[in-house]
Amino acid sequence: MNMLPWWFWVLLWIVLILGMLLFLVLAGIRLFRGFMKLMDEVSEAGDRIGTAMETPAGPIDYGVLPDRGPSGVAALFQDPEDARASLEAGKARRVEVRRARRVERKALRGQAQRVADLDLF
DSSP states (O other): OOOOHHHHHHHHHHHHHHHHHHHHHHHHHHHHHHHHHHHHHHHHHHHHHHHHHSSOOOOOOOOOOOOOOOOOOHHHOOOOOHHHHHHHHHHHHHHHHHHHHHHHHHHHOOOOOGGGGGGGO
């Protein structure tokens, strides 16, 4: 049986250990770079959230507030047809106020408008 010399085994183990160390160093560098890239993204996202959460300097305009109808006991004695008409009118006003706010908000952001919101038809 032909045995390899002892120096061959020493050389083989040195090469294997150096290869393993090189692999670990390169993997560590790649992992560190990925972690730093992740931290940059987290910092940028935090900055964007921070600027979005800032309170505006001036007063906030909430648009036209809908009129409130009678509620409570006084509404109990109202004619049912009048109450139903008042309810439907209130719903229509609230829908129109939401539509107007949506159109204004999308116009400020430069977004495309919904055709239904534009009251073209």
